[in-house]
Amino acid sequence: MLLALPPSSMILKIHILSLFKGITYMKHFLDITNETCPMTFVKVKLQLAKMDAGEQLEVLLNKGEPLENVPRSCEEQGYKVLSNEPTDHGKHLILVEK
Numbered sequence: 715m716l717l718a719l720p721p722s723s724m725i726l727k728i729h730i731l732s733l734f735k736g737i738t739y740m741k742h743f744l745d746i747t748n749e750t751c752p753m754t755f756v757k758v759k760l761q762l763a764k765m766d767a768g769e770q771l772e773v774l775l776n777k778g779e780p781l782e783n784v785p786r787s788c789e790e791q792g793y794k795v796l797s798n799e800p801t802d803h804g805k806h807l808i809l810v811e812k
Contacts, residue, residue, distance in 0.1 A: 745774045754780040
């Protein structure tokens with residue numbers, strides 16, 4: 715069961731993605747639309763460092779430099795970028811797996 719969280723929230727939100735064989739998989743959410751480079755990737759990297767392997771982080775970011783740099787930097791650091799979807803008002807939602 716997925717608990718919906720408003721993407722406009724400015725604070726870190728955590729919600730349960732799914733339950734499988736008694737294990738709770740967590741999906742984390744981070745809004746970096748008010749940040750500028752290089753802080754966009756710094757915030758993402760700090761959140762990923764707090765997470766366990768296999769957990770996923772949804773990142774709401776602006777198009778342009780953040781959209782170019784954050785996914786690339788994540789992959790360079792060994793994380794998997796699972797998706798990159800446009801939302802509204804020039805924002806994108808990427809899904810990164812640790």
